[in-house]
Amino acid sequence: MSMTIGKKTTGEKLFDAFNVAVLSLFAITCIYPFINVLSISFSTPSAANAYGLKLIPKDFTLGAYKAVFENKYIWIGYANTIVRTVAGTFLNVVFTVMCAYPLAKRYLPNRNFFTFLFVFTMFFSGGLIPTYLLIKGMGLLDSRWVLILPGLINAYTMVIVRNYFMSLPEEIEESAKMDGANDFRILFSIVLPVSMPIIATIALWYAVAHWNAWFDALLYISDPDKTVLNTVLRKIVIEGSSQFQSFDTYDPAKTESVTPDIIKSATIMVATTPILLVYPFIQKYFVKGVLVGSLKG
Structure with a gap:
């Protein structure tokens, strides 16, 4: 009697090989632009302008990064983005939890109606x-609060947290109420400690969203000292704004001179590297966040 358990058939092997080939090709198409930008940012103007694939920096130089780090708007953007990410994530999590917890209670009057109002905003908005x-x-133009308050509670995230709270055993809260605990004591002493997986998940969602955000700052912030990093990046890379491109013009006679394209590549790397370094460590939470708190009730 032959043992065939665990062995793959020829069709399954071909299917696996096809999946590996397609996914590898897809990965290459995603990785190559990043490697190309990285290579250009470390190359001299003559090497960057040469034809051919740019996978390894040629005529290695740090001139572009030196120019980027000497630009004060890069540091201003970094500071504003960090402040926005930290303060915004904290407030987002607090208000999302405070909103989701009562909506998870079946005894809340008109609970379904209030939930519908939040879900409605996921499909319809007032417009730009x-x-x-x-x-x-509201007097929020050109204020740092305009980057946080309008998106204080994300409807989708709130529903995820609400459904997670609904999945918790009601007996725990009932026993706490019998001991005299009020709703705030139950929330902060009982519910939150056992809800850290969903809290960590939504905190990462909000943090990544704040770090990558740029459109709201572009619309509502006109003071260069209050703008965020990604808006600075856009003005340098796409608009070529002279106000934010405080770099020396290219001079072939100078060995440390760099072209605007190299400056743009270095700026992209400076702006994206922090989140690229963090994301591999938090990816599992993003995956878990999709599964946890699935729609219920």
Whole structure:
């Protein structure tokens, strides 16, 4: 009697080989642009402008990074982005939890109606111009709070947290109430300690969203000292703004001179490297966040 358990058939092997080939090709198409930008950022102008694939820096130089780090708007953008990410993530998590917890209670009057109002905003919004007029009417233009308050609670994230709270055993809270604990004591002393997986997940979601955000700063912030890193990156790379490109013009006679394209590549690397270094360590939480808190009730 032959043992065939665990052995793959020829069709399964071909299918696996096809999957590996397709996914490898897809990975290469995603990785190559990043490697190309990295290589250009470390290359001299003559090497960067040469034809051919640029996988390894030629005529290695740090001139572009020296120029980038001497640009004060890069550091201003970094500082504003870090402040936004830390403060925004903290407030997002606090208010999301405070909103989701009562909506998870079956005894809350009109609970389904209030939940519907949040879900409704996931599909319909007032539009760009009405939102801008609202922000202006609230006096938030050119304020750092405009980067945090309008998106204080994300509807989708709130629903995920709500459903997670609903999956917790009700007996735990009932026993705490019998001991005289109020809702705030139950939330902070009982519910939150056992909900750290979902709290960590939404904190990472909010943090990555704040770090990558740029459009709201572009719309509502006009003061260069209050703009965020990704807006600075956009103005340098796409708009070529002279206000943010405080770099020396290219001079072939100078060995440390760099072209605008090399400056753009170095700026992209400076702006994206922090989140690229962090993401591999938090990817499992993103995957877990998709599974945890699935729709219920």
